[in-house]
Amino acid sequence: MTPQQFVEKWSASTLTERQGAQSHFIDLCRMLGVDAPGDQGANTDSYTFEKGLTKSGGGSGWADVWKRGCFGWEYKNRGENLADALKQLKLYNERPAWLDHAHRDLDRAVAAAYGWTDWGAGLPDDVILERLFKLNQERAGRPPASGSRAPR
Numbered sequence: 001m002t003p004q005q006f007v008e009k010w011s012a013s014t015l016t017e018r019q020g021a022q023s024h025f026i027d028l029c030r031m032l033g034v035d036a037p038g039d040q041g042a043n044t045d046s047y048t049f050e051k052g053l054t055k056s057g058g059g060s061g062w063a064d065v066w067k068r069g070c071f072g073w074e075y076k077n078r079g080e081n082l083a084d085a086l087k088q089l090k091l092y093n094e095r096p097a098w099l100d101h102a103h104r105d106l107d108r109a110v111a112a113a114y115g116w117t118d119w120g121a122g123l124p125d126d127v128i129l130e131r132l133f134k135l136n137q138e139r140a141g142r143p144p145a146s147g148s149r150a151p152r
Helices: 003-010 017-032 082-093 097-114 125-139
Strands: 047-054 060-067 071-073
Touching: 003 017, 017 047, 017 060, 060 082, 071 082
Parallel strands: none
Antiparallel strands: 047 060, 060 071
16 A cells, blocks of 8 residues: 555544544554564464453553553544553553663662662662673673673
């Protein structure tokens, strides 16, 4: 499908979100030359229409199109507020508060185990990576060469 064909087909569409979302997305994929959900090679569990998902604040919902680790896509009827679609998608993508707290607790425990008394949220990632690199080199029996840095 060419961009012109796509525009001609969809610009005058009177289909509702429910009626046209999947066809529209498949045509968009054809125009872009990429797999659509359900195409050969597309994993239906990780790339699908109407993916049931848990919302970060609790409850559940359905993403119109979902490709795990890549994107969620939410359709709305013509004239509806697209900010609502974005808000809905963010509920599926945002890290829940309990997970943030668990990561923070784990980071504190790791820092304490390594004896990093200066650890805190302000410790730059580069410093943390350098320290971890050095520890791993030492534990592997290969002290880091003078001036060596962690790979990026």
